[in-house]
Amino acid sequence: MADRDQLVAAIEEATYASSIHNAQPWRFEILGDSIAVSLDADETPRTVDPVGRWALASIGAVVANLELALVAATGQEIATEVRVGDLVPEGELAGGAAYAGRPLAVLTITDVPADDERRAEAASLGGAIRERFTTREPLTGGAPTQVEWAQIAAAVPGSQGVMAAHEAPESLVRALLRLTAAAELERQDDADYLEEVEAWIERTESTGIPAEAVGLPDAEGRIPTRDFNQTPMGSAATGEATFFEHDPALLVLTSGSDAPLDQFLGGYAMQRAMLAATAIGLGIGVLGQALEEVDSRAAVDAAAGEALGGDVVVHQILRLGHPASPLTHPRTPRRPVAEVIL
Numbered sequence: 001m002a003d004r005d006q007l008v009a010a011i012e013e014a015t016y017a018s019s020i021h022n023a024q025p026w027r028f029e030i031l032g033d034s035i036a037v038s039l040d041a042d043e044t045p046r047t048v049d050p051v052g053r054w055a056l057a058s059i060g061a062v063v064a065n066l067e068l069a070l071v072a073a074t075g076q077e078i079a080t081e082v083r084v085g086d087l088v089p090e091g092e093l094a095g096g097a098a099y100a101g102r103p104l105a106v107l108t109i110t111d112v113p114a115d116d117e118r119r120a121e122a123a124s125l126g127g128a129i130r131e132r133f134t135t136r137e138p139l140t141g142g143a144p145t146q147v148e149w150a151q152i153a154a155a156v157p158g159s160q161g162v163m164a165a166h167e168a169p170e171s172l173v174r175a176l177l178r179l180t181a182a183a184e185l186e187r188q189d190d191a192d193y194l195e196e197v198e199a200w201i202e203r204t205e206s207t208g209i210p211a212e213a214v215g216l217p218d219a220e221g222r223i224p225t226r227d228f229n230q231t232p233m234g235s236a237a238t239g240e241a242t243f244f245e246h247d248p249a250l251l252v253l254t255s256g257s258d259a260p261l262d263q264f265l266g267g268y269a270m271q272r273a274m275l276a277a278t279a280i281g282l283g284i285g286v287l288g289q290a291l292e293e294v295d296s297r298a299a300v301d302a303a304a305g306e307a308l309g310g311d312v313v314v315h316q317i318l319r320l321g322h323p324a325s326p327l328t329h330p331r332t333p334r335r336p337v338a339e340v341i342l
Helices: 004-014 053-074 094-099 116-124 146-155 170-187 191-201 260-280 294-308
Strands: 026-031 034-039 076-082 103-113 164-167 249-255 283-286 313-321
Touching: 004 026, 004 034, 004 053, 026 053, 034 053, 053 076, 053 094, 053 103, 053 116, 053 260, 076 260, 146 164, 146 260, 170 249, 170 294, 249 260, 249 294, 260 283, 260 313, 294 313
Parallel strands: none
Antiparallel strands: 026 034, 034 103, 076 103, 164 249, 249 313, 283 313
């Protein structure tokens, strides 16, 4: 049987995963040599996540981290049973409420030693877990090289293997920026959304968005980062707009369907892509606003299908690039590990 201290340490490492508004909506239960991962929907925003997409993606992301951390801690292969399934459950979907209260994945330490490739992956990607962060700053030091794109794409399938990572061609970049800008503009007229964002920024707990991470908009309006400066009473911005990269490089994560399992795996793939990008030294921005509502999501999928060929569902859009100088990144708060273990 695995040492409990090892498992707790691996869980703590896993909690450095990405989640919408830094909600950290995960719970863990240690069951012998297994760890069950579930969703705590009391810790999820609702307006920004009307169908639970980002809640499931958050669980996928933390599972990706946990696999790597367990391999690094034990040296054994990890068997991951994903229990999300393809069917949308009955009940409230906003914030993933209908998915709460049951294990969504169970990870088990096997008797099989991890091979050299898995150990190397755990060292490389796992070593980037605490260094990973997202930014709303410019990435003007150059786009990823073709070798770097290939390294990121190779990290995405992982042990679940149904996602694809694409370097967006120029035509798709233009379409995605346009659709994301339109979605962001619509959000700025949504009082419920603005109130929710304000609440997550003003949190004093170990979750939420640090005020220092809000960032400044693109002075030329090309790159529509999520604007956390807007409030129901108007803009709270206190600094000048800044100049972003002229030709942003976008990574598009896709699958062939949009079942709950795909949404979980979208987060799993996103986390591994982020870890690979971090290990390379790239900055990472997220442009997911147009994926949150039915009409804008359909437009994104149509644009991606036309550019990439075939019917695809887009699960996340990442802005990648080398920073011209070290990025400023206040550490997002983390919940104590004892608080997330059942």
